[in-house]
Amino acid sequence: MKSVVLNKKVRGAFVPRSSNVELPFVAVTFAMTVDGKVTTKNYDSVDFTSREDKAHLIRQRALGDAVLVGHGTIENDNVRLGIPRDDLRKERIARGQPPYPIRVIVSNKGRINLGLKIFESNFAPIIIFSTTRMPRKTREQLQGKATLYLSQARRVDLRRMLQKLRYDFKVKYVACEGGPALFRSLLEQGLVDQLNLTIAPFLFGGKNAPTLTGVKVDFLPRSVRCSLKEMRVVGDECFLTYSVRKKR
Numbered sequence: 001m002k003s004v005v006l007n008k009k010v011r012g013a014f015v016p017r018s019s020n021v022e023l024p025f026v027a028v029t030f031a032m033t034v035d036g037k038v039t040t041k042n043y044d045s046v047d048f049t050s051r052e053d054k055a056h057l058i059r060q061r062a063l064g065d066a067v068l069v070g071h072g073t074i075e076n077d078n079v080r081l082g083i084p085r086d087d088l089r090k091e092r093i094a095r096g097q098p099p100y101p102i103r104v105i106v107s108n109k110g111r112i113n114l115g116l117k118i119f120e121s122n123f124a125p126i127i128i129f130s131t132t133r134m135p136r137k138t139r140e141q142l143q144g145k146a147t148l149y150l151s152q153a154r155r156v157d158l159r160r161m162l163q164k165l166r167y168d169f170k171v172k173y174v175a176c177e178g179g180p181a182l183f184r185s186l187l188e189q190g191l192v193d194q195l196n197l198t199i200a201p202f203l204f205g206g207k208n209a210p211t212l213t214g215v216k217v218d219f220l221p222r223s224v225r226c227s228l229k230e231m232r233v234v235g236d237e238c239f240l241t242y243s244v245r246k247k248r
Ligand SMILES: NC(=O)c1ccc[n+]([C@@H]2O[C@H](COP(=O)([O-])OP(=O)(O)OC[C@H]3O[C@@H](n4cnc5c(N)ncnc54)[C@H](OP(=O)(O)O)[C@@H]3O)[C@@H](O)[C@H]2O)c1
Pocket: 029, 030, 031, 032, 037, 038, 039, 040, 042, 043, 044, 045, 046, 069, 070, 071, 072, 073, 074, 076, 077, 106, 107, 108, 109, 110, 111, 155, 156, 157, 158, 177, 178, 179, 180, 181, 182, 183, 185, 214
């Protein structure tokens, strides 16, 4: 697998800098408590949702050409990002998709732990968008395990990342599973199309436990308007689908 440095000299396929390259549809799936928390203040991998919600997450993931997560989420939740259901994999194949979505991780610093479970499985490609801040040793260790796109900027340009996925990997639908810091960045840049939100019957409290948009004290640059498209209640949980209005 290859390692590509974006900007200036680009090996591999080139994505034009123009913002006219079509972007994939981005659907983000989250579960939160009644008081809006997505985890505890220690960012523990807490299990506060039902089997129905876990099945819902897998169904949403199964729609994606790519499943996207931030480094914090893969580090904390340590998941393989597979589709553990034969029927959903068959549905994908019937739609002309491969059985599993491409797995995409975003990290600015690139200090990726090679011991994560995702690197034990090779059922779908792993693509990591990071920067040249990624330690050389990590780059070497990732050889053969993931495709690296390393930008020379301090932070990954998320719009360019989505363009790259669309352009080079034919990704039309991104199933993003957070976490909150990545979601906030995507929202700030108007890159989210849909929010699938489960409200779970718990209250965590605590101002330092992240909400959907993390723990940043600043307001979003502008309020983001959502329209409720669907609401489903199963037991004590509420499953909401919002379409997110993009900034023009
Ligand atoms: N309840 C839910 O539905 C749900 C869903 C997802 C996650 N979570 C929870 O959320 C917690 C993790 O939160 P988090 O905010 O740390 O998660 P995150 O958004 O997955 O990860 C944050 C990290 O992603 C990278 N990142 C974020 N924005 C970026 C950008 N614009 N460009 C490049 N990289 C970017 C950075 O990695 P580097 O530090 O490597 O630079 C950043 O530190 C975990 O406890 C997890 O269980 C809950």
